Amino acid sequence: MRIGELVRRTGATHRALRYYEEQGLLRPSRRPSGYREYVEEDVATVGRIHVLLAAGLGTAAIAEVLPCMAEERAEHASACAExxxxxxxxxxxxxxxxxxxxxxxxxxxxxxxxxxxxRRPQLRIMARPVAGNLAARRGPTPVSPAGTDRSATRGSGGRTNGGPAVTGPSLT
CATH class of the missing domain: 1.20.5 (Single alpha-helices involved in coiled-coils or other helix-helix interfaces)
Structure with missing residues (x-):
């Protein structure tokens, strides 16, 4: 069977089947045209691969375990015992x-x-002061030193009115 049929029968993607082949999990033969040719046993093998991947095994571990699960277990008995x-x-x-x-x-x-x-837990809502009361509690607004206008530097990266960046003393 060709790759499209194996995709249909196993639910694997074309890319996954090619990856399994790269990892040595599947070994399809090649037609003279270069197309991959899969056998009926590959349907069961892909099913085993999916189960083992879902269980958390990596492809390297699966490559070691698959021969122990295949029909030809007798020829792999020593590797399986190890x-x-x-x-x-x-x-x-x-x-x-x-x-x-x-x-x-x-x-x-x-x-x-x-x-x-x-149910969501009940939130305790505390009384919040209104804006006017909050300002009254804080006291007067601080005044900028020596008549500098600090509002011009907010959000400007230290520049005032588009000029060069204002920096402090050099540390070098």
């Missing part, structure tokens, strides 16, 4: 992730079943 320890560790990691997700799911179920948890 992977046992790593596979047990990966299984523990996945089990832990499942347990964490199960706990999170239970919490969400509790919140959903008890809609009173979804």
């Amino acid at each position: 992977l046992q320890s790593a596979l047990q560790d990966e299984r523990k990691r996945i089990r832990s992730a499942i347990d964490d997700l199960t706990s999170a799911l239970a919490m969400l179920d509790t919140v959903i079943a008890s809609p009173h948890h979804l």
